[in-house]
Amino acid sequence: MIGNSRLHWALFVDNTLNSAWDTDHLSESDMQQLAKTNTIPLSPSSSRPIFLSPNLPITLVLASVVPSQTKLWQTYPNVRLITLNNIPLKGMYPTLGIDRAIALYGAGKTYGFPILVIDAGTALTFTGADAHQCLVGGAILPGLSLQFTSLGQNTGQLPLLETRLITSLPPRFAMNTTEAIQSGVIYTLLAGIKDFIQAWLSLFPESKIAITGGDGNFFQNFLQNHIPEITEKLILEKNLIFLGMEKILFGNN
Ligand SMILES: Nc1ncnc2c1ncn2[C@@H]1O[C@H](COP(=O)(O)OP(=O)(O)OP(=O)(O)O)[C@@H](O)[C@H]1O
Ligand SMILES: CC(C)(CO)[C@@H](O)C(=O)NCCC(=O)O
Numbered sequence: 222m223i224g225n226s227r228l229h230w231a232l233f234v235d236n237t238l239n240s241a242w243d244t245d246h247l248s249e250s251d252m253q254q255l256a257k258t259n260t261i262p263l264s265p266s267s268s269r270p271i272f273l274s275p276n277l278p279i280t281l282v283l284a285s286v287v288p289s290q291t292k293l294w295q296t297y298p299n300v301r302l303i304t305l306n307n308i309p310l311k312g313m314y315p316t317l318g319i320d321r322a323i324a325l326y327g328a329g330k331t332y333g334f335p336i337l338v339i340d341a342g343t344a345l346t347f348t349g350a351d352a353h354q355c356l357v358g359g360a361i362l363p364g365l366s367l368q369f370t371s372l373g374q375n376t377g378q379l380p381l382l383e384t385r386l387i388t389s390l391p392p393r394f395a396m397n398t399t400e401a402i403q404s405g406v407i408y409t410l411l412a413g414i415k416d417f418i419q420a421w422l423s424l425f426p427e428s429k430i431a432i433t434g435g436d437g438n439f440f441q442n443f444l445q446n447h448i449p450e451i452t453e454k455l456i457l458e459k460n461l462i463f464l465g466m467e468k469i470l471f472g473n474n
């Protein structure tokens with residue numbers, strides 16, 4: 222899965238998800254090297270490539286929301302691209318992100334329809350489907366890191382904060398710049414997520430809510446405390462997209 226910040230990899234063995242990992246995006250020359258040797262990068266630095274034996278019928282299945290990266294990967298041997306046509310959901314609009322469609326299908330097939338997916342990635346998205354596997358719609362906003370980056374890069378005095386350094390909630394009314402940014406971004410995101418969840422549950426009271434993406438753990442942690450009444454409906458699954466791919470590719474239910 223080619224995301225906006227990085228590549229998400231999974232190995233499927235015997236039609237089943239075996240393991241998953243992330244790497245950085247690859248340059249064109251890295252890509253050519255991998256295609257030539259029929260290897261895939263295992264670590265972020267590509268320093269320990271897995272050798273894919275050409276004697277085995279190994280296929281690279283690709284889904285991408287980054288057209289420039291899609292183009293690079295199409296030079297790789299045995300590539301199959303997943304598009305919206307491959308997703309058994311009704312009512313999709315033509316420009317819907319393939320990551321949203323795959324995660325939604327994977328969540329619905331795993332936990333049941335109706336379902337709401339929150340993908341806390343570079344962008345934070347809400348995507349919902351009803352009991353008939355029909356897209357209800359959703360919303361897109363800047364994700365956690367992107368909010369910090371946009372403040373850090375577009376102002377004269379604000380520092381660039383790193384998401385991974387935040388381990389606890391800041392005071393709501395902060396008395397220093399770092400905590401003021403954290404408070405603004407985090408409490409506003411949590412309030413927004415809470416509001417979307419409540420709006421969804423008023424339409425589909427029995428629905429589960431699946432949360433995924435690089436910041437999935439972060440939000441799940443804080444949502445548990447912030448909206449304890451939805452705890453039992455909230456499911457964190459970092460591999461939602463790969464569960465979706467497994468079902469799309471192999472029909473595993
Ligand atoms: N090693 C890492 N590199 C980049 N982002 C990371 C890393 N570890 C955690 N994150 C968090 O993951 C988020 C990005 O999420 P994810 O990797 O799911 O996005 P993506 O799939 O590249 O983007 P999108 O799904 O929105 O296209 C960032 O906001 C960041 O806080
Ligand atoms: C919203 C993102 C960036 C999330 O990765 C991706 O799904 C995308 O580029 N979507 C296209 C627009 C849409 O889904 O309506």
Ligand SMILES: [K+]
Nearest residue numbers: 225286287288
């Ligand atoms: K863009």
